[in-house]
Amino acid sequence: MTKPTPDVRPLPTPYPRPHSEPTPRPFRIAIPQDRIDDLRRRLADTRWPDELPGVGWSRGVPTGYLKDLAEYWRTGFDWRAQEAAVNAYDQYTAEVDGQNVHFLHVRSPEAGATPLLLLHGWPGSVVDFLDVIGPLSDPRAHGGDPGDAFHLVIPSLPGFGLSTPLAGPGMDTARMATVFTGLMSRLGYERYGVQGYDTGSWIAPEMGKQTPERVVGVHVNGMIAFPVGADGEMDGLSKVEQRRWQTMQNFNDGYLQCNSKRPQTVAYGLTDSPVGQLAWIVEKFKELTDPEEGLPEDSVDRDRMLTNVSLYWFTGTAASAAQIYYEEISASSWGGAEGSWGGAEGSWGETEAWDKAEGWGETGGGAKVPTAVLVSARDVTVRRWAARDHDIVRWTELELGGHFLALEAPEALVADLREFFRELR
Numbered sequence: 001m002t003k004p005t006p007d008v009r010p011l012p013t014p015y016p017r018p019h020s021e022p023t024p025r026p027f028r029i030a031i032p033q034d035r036i037d038d039l040r041r042r043l044a045d046t047r048w049p050d051e052l053p054g055v056g057w058s059r060g061v062p063t064g065y066l067k068d069l070a071e072y073w074r075t076g077f078d079w080r081a082q083e084a085a086v087n088a089y090d091q092y093t094a095e096v097d098g099q100n101v102h103f104l105h106v107r108s109p110e111a112g113a114t115p116l117l118l119l120h121g122w123p124g125s126v127v128d129f130l131d132v133i134g135p136l137s138d139p140r141a142h143g144g145d146p147g148d149a150f151h152l153v154i155p156s157l158p159g160f161g162l163s164t165p166l167a168g169p170g171m172d173t174a175r176m177a178t179v180f181t182g183l184m185s186r187l188g189y190e191r192y193g194v195q196g197y198d199t200g201s202w203i204a205p206e207m208g209k210q211t212p213e214r215v216v217g218v219h220v221n222g223m224i225a226f227p228v229g230a231d232g233e234m235d236g237l238s239k240v241e242q243r244r245w246q247t248m249q250n251f252n253d254g255y256l257q258c259n260s261k262r263p264q265t266v267a268y269g270l271t272d273s274p275v276g277q278l279a280w281i282v283e284k285f286k287e288l289t290d291p292e293e294g295l296p297e298d299s300v301d302r303d304r305m306l307t308n309v310s311l312y313w314f315t316g317t318a319a320s321a322a323q324i325y326y327e328e329i330s331a332s333s334w335g336g337a338e339g340s341w342g343g344a345e346g347s348w349g350e351t352e353a354w355d356k357a358e359g360w361g362e363t364g365g366g367a368k369v370p371t372a373v374l375v376s377a378r379d380v381t382v383r384r385w386a387a388r389d390h391d392i393v394r395w396t397e398l399e400l401g402g403h404f405l406a407l408e409a410p411e412a413l414v415a416d417l418r419e420f421f422r423e424l425r
Contacts (some may be wrong), residue, residue, distance in 0.1 A: 006337065010294040024094035024186065027102060029162070031314050036079055039274055039313060044072040046275045048190050057286060062281045065295070069282065070275050073306055082307040084110035086131060093162070096182040099171070102126075102162035103155035103183065108137045109151035114216070114421055117207075118154045121198020121222065122259075122321055123281040123355060124404065125161045126154050127307050128293040131410040136417065147425075148418040153187065155180065157199060159309045159320035166320040171197070172327035177206035181214065190214060193421055197222035197405060199324055205390055208369035217424045218390075219417055220403045221374040224248070225385035233384065244380040259322040267319030275315050281309050288403035290378045300407045370394075374413065376401035394420050 052065040089104045104126055107113075110196035116136065120128045133152060140146040156163035158171050158179060180203065185193055193216050196204035201220040208215040226248075227233050237245065258266045270277045282296055282305065296305060312318060372394035375381050379402075383395055396416050401409035 003368060006161050019307060022095060023104075024092035024105075027091040027093045027162075029083050029091070031079065031083065035314060039310075040074050042274050046070065046261070046273070048104070048275075058389070060282050061073065061286070066279055066282070069302075069306075072302070073274075073278065073309075077303060077306050077310075079310055080305075082127075082303060082310070086127065089133065094183065094186060096179045097167075097175075097180050099158050099167040099185055100163060100165065101155050101158065101179060102293065103153055104133075106133055106137045106152040106154070108149040108151050110138075110140070110146045111413050112147075113137070113149035113151045114425065115184070115187075115192035116150040116152055116417075116421070117184060117192060117194045117204075118152060118406075119180070119194065119196035119203050120154075120160075120201025121196070121200050122160070122324070123284055123308065123312065124198065125308050125311050126156055127304060127311065128404065128406045129154050129262065130304070132208065132406055132414050135410075135414045139418070145417065148422060150193075150417075151189075153184065153189075153192075155183065157321075159201075159323050160317055161315050161321075164315060164317060164320055166323060169323075169331075170327065171323060173202040173334070174210075176203050176324070177210055181207055181211050184214070191216050193217045193219065193424075195219040195417060198403065202328070205371065208371070212368040215369045215423060217370045217372065219372045219374065219420055221376060221413065222379060222403050223373055223375075223381045223386060224390055225381055227385060228388075237339075241382045244382055248380050255280070256325060256329075258324035263322035264319050265327050267322065270312075270318035271316050277313050278309050280313065280318075280357065281305075285404070286300070288378060289408060290376065290400060290402035292378065299402060300404060304407060370424060372396070372416065374398070374416045376403070376405050376409070378402035394423070 048063060048067065052059070056062060086104075089106050091102065091104050092104050093100060095101070118129050120126065129152075135142040135144060136150045137152050139148045158176055159166040180194075191214055194204040195218075196202075198221065201223045204218045204220055210220045229243075244296075270280055285296035285300055286303055289296055291298065296302075310412075312321065356395050368391060370393045371390045373381060373383075373386055373392055373396070375391075375395070375397045377398060377400050383392075386392060394416075398409070398412055401412060405413050
């Protein structure tokens with residue numbers, strides 16, 4: 001790793017910065033064998049619930065499907081091979097503003113490469129980006145233009161996976177953005193791009209708002225934008241946009257309510273039962289991947305999906321990874337007086353309070369840097385609402401892919417990132 005250039009400027013944070021911050025420490029994943037054996041024993045001893053006949057996926061993950069997947073996790077899944085795939089890249093841990101941060105740091109062989117931060121979401125991890133690392137960092141070796149190369153920094157979000165323990169209450173998207181701007185400074189990157197999906201699509205624009213002089217561009221997928229009650233904002237919506245808004249209102253947000261209101265209580269079952277953790281995560285892969293009627297492994301490699309689940313299991317981060325939802329929903333005014341997204345009808349309807357909580361929904365709000373939005377076939381983003389909140393200079397709609405685009409359609413994500421940042425260069 002290139003020796004970072006010291007940055008003596010204070011970080012934009014309300015939290016005190018330590019007098020001295022240690023150099024990032026090299027890291028490798030090495031799960032003890034007894035913990036792998038314990039996982040297999042617990043899977044073998046699972047106490048399975050009864051199931052109503054003929055209900056399929058309509059009431060949750062079907063028992064037959066989950067039994068097959070759990071058995072493969074126990075007898076066919078090779079954790080050591082997946083561990084080695086991540087360990088093939090340089091990894092580090094660093095303390096930034098009191099938070100331990102784990103990250104991959106992949107330097108491009110191209111000297112003029114653009115630094116790029118890649119941010120995952122829930123229930124994802126750094127594993128989500130394994131298929132895009134090579135094409136983004138070394139396009140010459142993957143049939144691309146070497147001028148499109150990136151130096152990559154891929155962190156585990158605070159409280160997720162190996163970025164533990166969580167520093168404490170208050171680790172919302174703004175605080176996470178501050179941690180990551182601090183990390184990029186520590187690595188000597190004065191100007192860089194940011195890409196994120198899901199939770200990462202909240203953090204990336206926030207980084208642009210906090211340090212617009214450093215963030216050259218923001219690229220997001222899985223973005224969500226809402227109406228705020230302004231005159232005319234619902235007029236003239238296309239059929240596609242009407243469908244997206246209907247999908248948002250009908251969204252099954254049971255997991256969201258649990259994560260945002262009682263993350264600690266739910267975590268006991270998820271931390272004690274690997275099948276519970278498996279069902280909790282695999283249902284989101286089922287609901288948010290493309291095609292909608294397919295099984296999760298029709299869209300995402302089964303071993304890659306189980307690697308994600310295994311990381312949550314081995315690190316015991318069901319509770320800490322859910323805290324971001326509590327901070328952004330229950331600990332803020334997003335949900336209005338009821339403290340939830342749902343309002344009376346259980347939809348995502350209380351959006352005016354949400355927007356005001358983050359300063360969004362106001363003219364000129366959102367990121368002050370050029371922003372690109374990549375919309376997959378399963379995304380629900382409405383352009384006019386997103387443009388109200390962000391300085392959108394590029395909008396791309398795909399006819400394929402779902403929420404986990406780096407896993408489902410990595411080539412599409414790579415192509416859009418290259419084109420967007422090529423324009424900014």
